[in-house]
Amino acid sequence: MINKEVLTALGKEGVVINVGRGALIDEAELVRCLVEGEIRGAGLDVFENEPIVSKELFGLDNVVLSPHRAAFTPESFKDVEDIVMANLEAFFSNKPLITPIRLD
Numbered sequence: 001m002i003n004k005e006v007l008t009a010l011g012k013e014g015v016v017i018n019v020g021r022g023a024l025i026d027e028a029e030l031v032r033c034l035v036e037g038e039i040r041g042a043g044l045d046v047f048e049n050e051p052i053v054s055k056e057l058f059g060l061d062n063v064v065l066s067p068h069r070a071a072f073t074p075e076s077f078k079d080v081e082d083i084v085m086a087n088l089e090a091f092f093s094n095k096p097l098i099t100p101i102r103l104d
Contacts, residue, residue: 002026007033014039019068022046031056034063045069 002016002025010016016039018025027048033039041062047053050068057063086098 002030004029004033007039010039012037012040016042016044018043019045022048022050027054027057031060034060 002018004026007014007016007026007029016025016030022044025048030039030042031054034042035056041064042057043064043066044057045066045068047057053065057065083099089095090097
């Protein structure tokens with residue numbers, strides 16, 4: 001999805017953040033754009049060939065790398081707990097759910 005055209009469209013001040021799936025970004029093209037200054041930076045916690053991370057990414061000052069843990073924060077767990085509890089309370093009170101799922 002994120003290829004040369006998308007990266008180029010971001011421009012010199014553009015920053016790529018990927019906490020979804022590594023395969024969403026053409027990593028070789030991302031490295032090239034970062035090295036040549038075509039985009040400003042990147043923040044990644046997923047990588048195209050996990051668990052292997054491109055060695056080129058480690059040497060760049062305009063890249064922040066982290067293990068794939070973006071969804072596993074205390075705040076995210078608390079938010080999920082709050083939503084589940086609100087849905088349970090609504091369900092057992094015969095009220096509309098906070099996050100209904102439509103199956104049609």
